[in-house]
Amino acid sequence: MDAKTLIDTNKDEILRQWIEAVYSLYPLETTGFVRTSSDPFGNPVGDMTKQAAAAIYNAITGEDTAVDTVKAALDRFVKLRAAQRANPSQGLGVFYLMKPILRKLLLPQLAKDDLETYLGVESRLDSLTLLAFDMYASARETLADLRITEIRNQHAQLTRWAQKHGVISTSQAR
Amino acid sequence: MAKLPTPQQLIADRPAFPDKHWLNVKSEFTPGSFCYPAKKDTMELLHMPNPHEWDPAAEDWGLPENWERILCDAFADRLEKHRSLKLFMDICVRCGACADKCHFFLGTNDPKNMPVLRAELLRSLYRRDHTMLGKLLGKTVGARAWDKSVVKELFYYAYQCTECRRCSLFCPYGIDTAEITMIVRELLHEVGLGTHWIMDPVKNCSFTGNHLGIKPHSFVEIVEMLADDCEIVTGIRPKTPFNQKNAEILFITPSGDVFADPGIYTFMGYLLLFHELDLNYTLSTYASEGGNFGSFTSFNMAKKLNAKMYAEAERLNVKWILGGECGHMWRVLNQYMDTYNGPTPVNMVKPVSPITGTEFTNAVSTKMVHVAEFTADLIYNNKLNLDPCRNDHIITTFHDSCNPSRGMGLLDEPRYVLKAVCNNFVEMPENTIREQTFCCGAGSGLNTEEIMELRMRAGMPRGNALRYVQQNHDVNHMACICAIDRATLPPLANYWAPGVTVSGLHELVANALVMKGEGKRTLDLRQEDLPNVEPDEAADTGEEQ
Incomplete structure (x- = not known):
């Protein structure tokens, strides 16, 4: 079977397996809940994961490869991964959970002369992970900035008062 | 030669079934997951029990020698004192209706952040000492003994609950997990465990009345600066009445709105509104804080810090209190103030809006009205000129x-x-x-x-x-x-x-708010340009300024 048809045929299974792989990173007691509730506000982690799965699929199959739309579709999920308790490799490693799924589902049935199409899919997954890396790093920088801004804002008025009375200089106030 | 781990190994796929019961998974105190501990001298100044230096990330938390006895006695004491707590310990059937309602659970996916399991951390200890089945059958009925890792776990999860009570809304029994968290925090304080972010404001409030510990003269000056800012925006400098005896209304609001950005703009809003109404009110340098971090510490501390409101209402001989926009301040006022600090001083009367004549019968007992109610009543009675x-x-x-x-x-x-x-x-x-x-x-x-x-x-x-x-x-x-x-x-x-x-x-x-005698508004309270002002008008006013 040619790669394009093969991927399309297996779309639902690819998405299902990747979503399951992501859910299985959470404790067992939690997985049942994220799997069963479909309310986007009552189960935001589930909703974000499903949205990301669809975005990854669209990007790696070449259906939607515009950088801006890909990034917009992945934004919530990457921010979640950046805020949840994990180191960066764990945060972004979820994208690579797609590779064994693709290889298992697609490679055995792939026509020998169509390997290039399949490799294109994996390459796009690599690009997507790099884009996600930028977003992840940016989210972590935002977190650090938020701490600094908050420290400054907590005493904003006190700082103005201290400046007015010459207790601190204008440059210190910044 | 060592092999590189696969991506799957790097992200640590968990086993199909956990190797430990959920109750036996230990809390990991990594940076960013816990609040800094309260300082020893802060706790000493507040006469808190067992003050000591400690580090949440360290193995040894320096608990007092008889920590287990202290905690068991304190727990028994709270069960005796609060019938609600005993009820909450007994009646939960672990139906799980609350489980996915907690924002901490939704965000962390940590099972112990399900309100039912967070409460179970305490309930398991309750079973051992206070239920017959627990005494006889122990672990098989979910009872467990105190140990130091349990104390750490209680600390970890009591400070991953914001006492927001969303879970209690969904509980068919009405169990208030927030009150369970409050009790756990109280218990931890018995062995000297508290957080800096809470106890430092508590100390400051105890000594100077507000969270940052700003002395009265500085507090007044900072409010004056905000009045100056109001004048830049509106052309009107609102009055800033402080400690005025016999004023009709005492206004109390969280001090965060005096010190912190963007709260200060809300405070400027109060000043302008009250000025426009020519309200007979006063601020206080003693009751200069509506917030009550005591309510995050213990019931007694909450009561102590809240007492200044009525004390100042009595000293200044006001008729009633108007309260600003605050969260936990209103929880204390609405749910606890009557029992903590009531009855009100004799000089206080049922709140009546001097502008509309509306009687706030809902506040007949506490004699304290929320500013949103007050303003809604003004608007309903068409007393404000709004654009x-x-x-x-x-x-x-x-x-x-x-x-x-x-x-x-x-x-x-x-x-x-x-x-x-x-x-x-x-x-x-x-x-x-x-x-x-x-x-x-x-x-x-x-x-x-x-x-x-x-x-x-x-x-x-x-x-x-x-x-x-x-x-x-x-x-x-x-x-x-x-x-x-x-x-x-x-x-x-x-x-x-x-x-x-x-x-x-x-x-x-x-x-x-369109104020009497104000200049043309070209700026909002943050002194940012109002985009809907015609450019030529903006230019005219700009020259005036």
């Missing part, structure tokens, strides 16, 4: 702060005010507002920067709903009626829905 078009550049939504909404049912008054001063109002999804509102993720003394990452997780459900209305309805603003929200929602919005600004309700009221 909501000044806020036309804003498409706002409203965040129901947990304590005023779930703690006292203040749902419609702020919306009524907001819709009167803003033409563009959009609600967030139904299961994220009103009684079902999601917490900002940093209430109950968790609004400290060292756990910013944890706050972004806990606030994610709120951020997610905000992002939804931002993307689907072009919302660019979120109003709220809580000083902690005004501090915690801006970073949350910056992370999950960048571009959305946050303000208190009365900042928007003052922006829309």
